[in-house]
Each structure stands twice: as structure tokens, then as C-alpha cells.
Amino acid sequence: MRLPWRRTWVCPHCFRRISRAQIAYVCASGAACAEDRRLASANPRTGSAECGTCGRTTTRLRCTACAGRLPEGYLRTPGKLVALAGPVSSGKSTYIGVLVHELLHRLGAELDAALLPCDDDTMADYHERYERHLYDEQQTVPKTAEHDADRPLVHRLSRTRRGRFGRADKRVLSLVFLDTAGERFASRDRMETELRYFLAADAVVVLVDPQDLPGAPVKDGDGVPGRSGDVLARVLGHLGGGGKVTVPVAVALTKADLLWPHLPDNSPLHRTRRPGPVFDADDRAAVHAELQALLRRWQEHQLDARLDQFCTDYQLFALSTLGTAPRRGGGLGLGGVVRPHRVEDPLMWLLHRFGALDRGRG
Numbered sequence: 001m002r003l004p005w006r007r008t009w010v011c012p013h014c015f016r017r018i019s020r021a022q023i024a025y026v027c028a029s030g031a032a033c034a035e036d037r038r039l040a041s042a043n044p045r046t047g048s049a050e051c052g053t054c055g056r057t058t059t060r061l062r063c064t065a066c067a068g069r070l071p072e073g074y075l076r077t078p079g080k081l082v083a084l085a086g087p088v089s090s091g092k093s094t095y096i097g098v099l100v101h102e103l104l105h106r107l108g109a110e111l112d113a114a115l116l117p118c119d120d121d122t123m124a125d126y127h128e129r130y131e132r133h134l135y136d137e138q139q140t141v142p143k144t145a146e147h148d149a150d151r152p153l154v155h156r157l158s159r160t161r162r163g164r165f166g167r168a169d170k171r172v173l174s175l176v177f178l179d180t181a182g183e184r185f186a187s188r189d190r191m192e193t194e195l196r197y198f199l200a201a202d203a204v205v206v207l208v209d210p211q212d213l214p215g216a217p218v219k220d221g222d223g224v225p226g227r228s229g230d231v232l233a234r235v236l237g238h239l240g241g242g243g244k245v246t247v248p249v250a251v252a253l254t255k256a257d258l259l260w261p262h263l264p265d266n267s268p269l270h271r272t273r274r275p276g277p278v279f280d281a282d283d284r285a286a287v288h289a290e291l292q293a294l295l296r297r298w299q300e301h302q303l304d305a306r307l308d309q310f311c312t313d314y315q316l317f318a319l320s321t322l323g324t325a326p327r328r329g330g331g332l333g334l335g336g337v338v339r340p341h342r343v344e345d346p347l348m349w350l351l352h353r354f355g356a357l358d359r360g361r362g
Contacts, residue, residue: 013068079174086207097130215298
């Protein structure tokens with residue numbers, strides 16, 4: 001198939017803008033042709049090339065700037081890039097581990113969507129960095145090390161969207177999760193190395209630990225007052241460049257299970273999302289309004305004011321990735337079972353913004 005005319009693409013591994021000259025075919029035979037990374041001849045009509053060493057035909061592509069493999073179909077439908085931000089102990093690693101697991105199992109079936117890893121490295125990294133700890137050893141995910149922070153998980157999420165009059169069209173998204181070490185958000189100077197990630201993103205999810213909010217009625221010693229607000233301000237400042245942020249921004253309070261005892265029984269934060277591949281605007285508005293009211297009650301005016309002033313499109317979320325606080329030593333509560341609550345809400349909103357959900361209520 002002929003590739004669409006584009007001047008540049010954004011590599012989902014290094015987030016650099018790359019041209020056709022920076023994209024190479026990779027032999028599918030692997031190690032036997034490792035030294036012949038650029039293939040001899042390319043056929044733009046079929047989107048394939050023949051290896052100059054072994055003669056095999058391949059459709060595999062890589063970015064020559066970082067050697068990262070590009071997902072199948074990426075040049076035709078690059079998809080959307082999602083960047084993740086949050087301070088130390090905000091729960092970024094746990095959020096990624098649980099969300100990908102939900103997409104591979106419960107949520108994927110619910111949405112009738114397929115989640116495919118970009119390559120074997122993504123599969124291995126997900127299992128080693130997240131799945132093994134959470135679902136095999138029933139432990140929390142270890143803090144992200146600096147040397148792991150630049151290896152994003154790249155997946156392709158595809159589903160058939162049902163539109164008006166029963167029409168169906170296939171939507172493919174590239175979901176790129178960057179588990180950035182929280183220490184990199186400690187100062188503006190250290191964040192400069194992450195700048196291209198956020199500038200290339202089509203959406204940003206910012207995780208906020210409610211224990212960082214001085215007025216919130218939850219404290220167990222982990223939170224640092226003002227830390228989440230500082231990270232949010234730096235991210236918005238980088239994205240906006242002095243103006244307003246134009247990409248969707250999802251701000252999610254993690255560890256919502258710590259808030260539940262302090263909320264009335266009829267709080268929208270207790271509810272679960274209505275199942276299905278449809279965006280529920282009424283539920284989204286209720287949760288957003290409830291969180292705005294809580295921020296006012298906690299005298300956290302600055303957080304909501306910053307979002308309103310610097311973002312053209314933002315929403316507030318509250319989620320619990322594990323369902324309860326882990327035990328001392330890192331063991332999972334609830335009998336070692338992960339029981340997430342509304343962990344998919346930010347992604348569902350972004351899928352709605354990207355036009356990948358069915359038409360439905362609201």
C-alpha cells in the first residue's frame with residue numbers, strides 16, 4: 001500500500017520529528033542480518049522492502065534517530081501520543097501497570113478493542129516492570145529508576161466505532177505511556193530533558209496525590225504539600241509556552257480510596273462507570289463538578305484556577321488503581337487482588353475526544 005504524503009512523523013519512542021529519510025526498513029530475520037539495518041530496495045506501492053543480505057521481504061520499520069521499531073501501520077495512521085506526568089509517589093507506575101492490564105483483559109473486551117504491543121521489547125518491559133510485581137508477586141510496582149524512564153510502552157489500540165445510522169469505521173490509536181521518574185519533575189532544569197515528550201503529545205495525563213494537597217483530609221506521611229501543584233504548573237508552563245495549552249489535559253487524583261471515608265454516600269466518586277464503549281457525559285460532568293467543589297472546600301483554589309487559566313480543554317478525575325492502600329512492605333491489600341476503581345476514566349475521556357467511542361448518551 002502506498003504511504004500517505006507527510007513531511008514528518010513523530011517517533012513514539014524518542015518523540016523526535018522524523019522524515020522519510022530517517023525511517024529504515026528492518027529485516028524480519030533478525031540477528032542474521034543485524035549489520036544490514038538499512039534494506040537495499042523499497043517498494044512504495046506495497047510498503048515493503050527486500051533485504052540486501054538475505055533477500056527476504058519485510059514491512060518492519062524503525063526510527064534511525066533512536067533505533068526504535070515503529071508500530072505496524074504507524075506511517076499510515078500515526079495515532080495519538082499520550083504523555084504522563086506526576087511527582088514522586090503519585091502512582092504513575094501503578095497506574096500504567098493496572099491500566100494496560102485492564103485494556104488487555106476487562107476493558108478491552110468491554111470496548112471490543114484490541115491492544116497490541118509495538119514490539120517484543122514493549123511486551124517484555126511491561127511484564128518485567130509492572131505485571132510481574134502486581135499480578136504475579138502481589139506487590140506494588142517499584143519506583144521508576146532513572147535508567148528506565150526513557151523507555152516508553154508503545155501499544156496500538158484498535159476498535160470499530162459505531163456512528164450514525166449504524167455506520168462503522170475502524171479507529172486505531174497509538175497509546176504511548178512514558179513512566180517518567182518523578183525526580184525529573186523536581187525542578188525546571190531537570191524537566192528540560194522531558195520537554196520534547198510533552199511538546200509532541202496529543203494529550204497529557206497529570207496524576208495528583210491527594211496527600212500533596214494541604215487541605216485534603218488524607219495524610220499518611222507520603223505526601224509533600226504543594227508538590228503535585230508545582231509539577232502541574234511546570235507541565236502546563238512547558239506545554240503552553242506562555243499561552244494556553246491546546247491539547248486535552250486530564251488531571252487525576254490518585255488513591256481515591258483514601259478519600260472515600262470522608263465523602264457522603266451519594267458522592268459521584270463512589271459510583272462506578274457505566275459499562276460500555278459509550279461516553280457518559282452526565283457522569284463525567286458530575287464527577288468533574290464534585291472534584292471542583294472538593295478543591296474549593298480544601299482551599300485548593302490555585303490548582304483549579306491554573307487549569308482554567310492555562311487550559312482550553314481539561315477535566316478532573318479521581319481513581320484508585322489498587323482499590324485500597326497497600327500493606328506496609330509493599331504487599332497488596334484486599335487479599336493481594338488488584339481491584340481498580342475508575343482507573344480507565346481519563347482514557348475513556350481521551351478516546352471520546354479522539355472520536356474513538358460510539359455515539360451514545362450525552
